[in-house]
Structure formats: structure tokens, C-alpha cells
Amino acid sequence: MRDDPQCVDCMTALVEVQDLTKEFRTFKRREGVKGAIQNLFVRERIIVKAVDHVTFSIEPGEMVGYIGANGAGKSTTIKMLTGILVPTGGRVVANGFVPCRDRRHYTKRIGVVFGQRTQLWWDIAVVESFKLLKELYEIPDADYQKRLGLFSEILNLKDYMNTPVRKLSLGERMRCDLAASLLHNPPLLFLDEPTIGLDVVAKDRIREFLKEINRLERTTVLLTTHDLSDIEELSRRIMIIDRGKILFDGDLAEMKKRLAQYNQVKFFLKDRAQAASLAQITTDGISCERVDDVTYLMRFDRDKHSSAEVIRNLVNRLEVRDIFIEEEPIEDIVKRIYLSGEVG
Amino acid sequence: MGASELALPARPRGGASLANQARVYAEFIRVGFVNTLAYRLRYYTGIVTYFIYVSIYYFIWKAIYEHSAKIEGFDFKQLLTYVAVGWIIRSFYYNNIDQQIAIQVMEGKLAMDLIKPVNTQFMYVAQALGESVFRLALLTLPTAVILALVFPLRLPAGALNFAGFMLSVFMSFFIVAGINFCVGTFAIRLKSILGLLRAKYFLLELFSGLLIPISFFPEVFQKALAFMPFQYISYVPVLIYLGKLQGLGIVKALGIQLFWVFAMLALGDALWRWSSRRITIQGG
Secondary structure, eight states, rough: OOTTTOOOOHOOSSEEEEEEEOOOEEEEEEHHHHHHHHHHHEEEEEEEEHHHHHHHEEEOOEEEEOOSTTTTHHHHHHHHHHTTSOOSSSEEEETTTTTTTTTHHHTTTTEEEETOOOOSSSSSSSHHHHHHHHHHTOOOOHHHHHHHHHHHHHHOOOTTTTTGGGOOOOOHHHHHHHHHTTTTTEEEEEEEETTTOOOOOHHHHHHHHHHHHHHHHHOOOEEOOOHHHHHHHOOOOEEEEEEEEEEEEEEEHHHHHOOEEEEEEEEEEGGGGGGGGGTTTOOTTTTEESSSEEEEEEETTTTOOHHHHHHHHHHHSEEEEEOOOEEOOHHHHHHHHHTTTTTO | OOGGGGGOOOOOOOOOOOEEEEEEEEHHHHHHHHHTTTTTTHHHHHHHHHHHHHHHHHHHHHHHHOOOETTEEEEEHHHHHHHHHHHHHHHHOOOOHHHHHHHHHHOOOOOHTTSSSSSSHHHHHHHHHHHHHIIIIIIHHHHHHHHHHHSOOOSSSOOHHHHHHHHHHHHHHHHHHHHHHHHHHHHHHHSOOHHHHHHHHHHHHHTSSSSOOOOGHHHHHHHHTTTTSGTTTHHHHHHHTTTTTHHHHHHHHHHHHHHHHHHHHHHHHHHHHHTTTTTOOOOO
């Protein structure tokens, strides 16, 4: 397929998703004793659309952040892309395969990490699981040794290669799972919440590793996360899904430019007495939020005010010790999108 | 570490040969074996449990045989051997694939099986075989030795019978694994099958002939059971051991057993295909 010059899709996009839809059928549960008895005999079916006509494509070498609130449809999308779930409608072609139709061949050429679970064997040493994966993916000895050496260096796996997975900490386990998913050098990697529950250092290590792999191998990565700093660190492209629909798909910087509504100024007063004059500056689209007695956070509309003007106003009226100007944090932008269910 | 170090032509190759496939499943057998090592203590208590089971049946059957020398063609020593050998081989062919799948489904871990480029049924069966090999060494053989020392058991009816018996027990494993995989697939649609698992457990003990020889059942039951795979798990192998099946009878029995091995694995495969389209995984 790759040699066919007319097959434009296969030549450019690595992942092609069109109108992807997944419906789950469940039963409506009635409340109370009476409801429970009714449930025994007649159950009312309801259909939940977890993913609703989602369309996107991913180019080779891209790192894409896929975010959404809990239950927005992120994991369901990933599960359809990895061939675990069969879509109700729409089309997925990834790496030249239709994932659910050709699962065994397809999964041989992708890497998958589900942050909440491990694909390693619980009771055996990490290295034993790796050996099994080596056979499973038919990795030649030399490649296996080389990659294992490299991974254990970047991810620092040496100390617990011979420890059973059940005795590892979450961070250690996650590093092993990441290494496991990349041993066969797949061109396409799916990560479902790879940094969930990890401390700052562990997160950082994993991000550095992913950047390195992406740089060296041009591995295409699609990752879901709740930690937006993952996305700021790793991907330039962000997709936001909410209630099964894609709300935004584009450049992260572009999103900030388009959707950031305010800037914020954090300032420290010289003393508490200054707080009395705060009312003077909070007018006309400028709000002020108290952090503690002398620390305040001021937000203002970017279109209505310039930072210079706001700060001039501030220092003229109050005795201020320190000032920090910040863009609207990406968390706030995303929070607004989640709450309103729409972009902008 | 420079880029040159990683310049590997390591994109996976397609088309797995049969030998490669065999290597993969051999590796699953190995992992099943190694995984069980973590629980070796359990098997020391297992020996005691099996000893108690057989002792209980010893006293029950002893009481029954007070009044008659032979029941349905079994004298007391034969029946005691029947019971003991039945439990000994159970310690080998037994597996809990059904329970494993049920747990994977309940904990939402089935996804981890599905991201592996293997036939899911073969993976479960191979790992179970690894466990069984482990139990053979740490549970089956010690139990056999202890029971043979304590109770007046009979030796195999002959070298040929013993060989046939061994082959038959090996196939018992696959029949049980096949049945358990089939039962396990129901968990995908039904979500919780713990009740079903318990029912299966007792039915299997009864219909396999582990508790009572099939020839003790009413005629109608015997006829019905002849068309089912269950008696080939325990009853038939032990009959071969005792010499109640001879010559061509053994060959015929092994043939039918082999048929049931393939039938159950094929059924499991079909059920898996039917169920896996309906997988819903909660969590995440």
C-alpha cells in the first residue's frame, strides 16, 4: 500500500480517523426497592454515545496531546485506535491497518501504555516479562540488547530489572511499562494517562524519555492526560474532546492565542494596610482575588486593558513590593472549555 | 547517546512462521511456570488438602464396601485407586482460566490481553500449561508418592496402560482448559460470572467422574454423558490406568478424547470471536 502513489492517505497520515463513533448500550436503573423489583422484569435501554463522529489525522513523527474531562471519551477513542474496542461507526486506519479487524498484526506494530494498568506479568521479574515480549514481537537479539541498554540508561531501570512487578513503586512500574511498549520500536505509540499518580521527578523523567524517543526514532505519539504540563512539555498539537465530540484540534500556541481571555498579575503589597485601597483598582473588567493578607491575584481582559496600563495604575495607587505578570494558565482555558462545552 | 547508536533497522517484520509461533507460546508456558513460583507455598498446603480429600473418600467407601465386595464391577481396592488416581491427576489438569478471565473483565484489565499480538485463547492455555507443569513437579508427584505410601493403591494395569493413561491425562488438561476458556468468555457479556463458575466447578467434579465413577450413574445419565466431553477428563484416563479399558478400547478412547480437545478449543475460539466484539471496558 505504501508504494502506491495514488494512495495519498497512506503516504501522509499515519493515523486516519473519520466519523469515529462508539455507542454503549446500558440499562436505565430505577431507584428504590420498587425500582429494583421493576428492574428485574423490564429494563429500559439507553444508549450512551461515548465518542461521537470524531475525525482527525496524525502525521508521522507528531506528538499529539489528547485531553478531556473524565468520561469525555478519551480512553474510548484510544481503545478503538488500539483495536480493543470495535467502533459502532466510522473508520480508523492506522499504520495501514483497520485496528479491530486485524488486531494481531496491527498490535505487533504499535506500542500501548495504559497508565492505570500494567501489561507486565505481576509476579515475575521485569526482565522475564521483557524476554517474553522479545519473543512475542520477534525482536532480534542485537536490537533487543541495544534498546534495553538504552532504555535502562535513560529510564534508570537497572536496579529493579530483577524485581517482580508487584514490588515496584508506581513510578518504577510506569517506566518499565514504557520500556516494554517500545522494545519492538513501533512507529506508533499510544499512551493513556502515562503520568497519572506520579511525582514531579518521575513525570519529568518520562517526558524526557518520550522526547528523546520521538527525536531519535520519529515515533508518533498520541497521549491522553489530565496533566496539562505534559502537553506543554511534549506536544505542539492538542486535541480537546468533550462529551464525545472534538472541540478543538490544533496548535497549542494557537489555542492560547485564540482562547486566552485574560492576563493575570500577581502582586505583593508592602503591608496589610495597603489592602484598604484595593477597591480603587478593581474596576471595568479587572478583578482581584485574595491569596493571603499581602498577596493578590489580579485578572484583566486582554482586549480592554494593556498590562502596562494596569500595572501603572496599580503602582500609582498602592505600595507594591513585587509584581509578576502571567498569561492565563492553560488549565484555566481548558477548565472554561470543559465547563461551557464549547470553544471560545 | 547519539542518534547513530539507535539507527536500527528494527521496525518489526511481518509474517510469523509456525516455528516462531511455537516459540512464542513456549515462552508463555515458561512464564506460566515462573509466575507460579511466586506461590510455591500454596502447593505445600495443597498436598495436605489432597491427602485429606482422599482420606475422606477412603472412609466413606470403606463403610459402603462393608456390605458388598463388588459394586458395578469395582472391588474396594480398585475403587480406592480410582478415587486416589482421580485426585492425583486433577492436581495436574486443573486450571482456573475461567476465573482469570472473569477477574480481568471485572478489573477492566482485558485490554492488556488484547494489546498483545497473540491468539488470546492460546495465550491463556499456554500459561495454564506452564502452571500445570509446575504443579506436576511440586504437587502431583509428591501427592502421588504420599498417597501410595499410606493407602493400598493398585499399580497401573500394564506398561501400555500406563503410557495410554499418561497421554490421556495430557489431553485432559486441554479439555479442561478448553471448557474453562469457553466459560470465561461469558464473563465478557455477563460481566459477573462468579455464580456460573461455582456451578461449573461442581458439575465438572460430578460429570468428569471425579466423585463417583460414571458407571455408578443411572443408565440415562450415562448415555447422555457419552455425548459430552466431561468423562474424558477423569473417568476415562483412570479406567485406562485400572485396565478397565484395554487394547483397541484405549485407542478408541484416546481418539474420542482428541476429538474433544479440538472441539472444545474450536468452540472457545468461536465464543471468543462472538464475545470480543462486545467488549466494553470500564475505567480510565
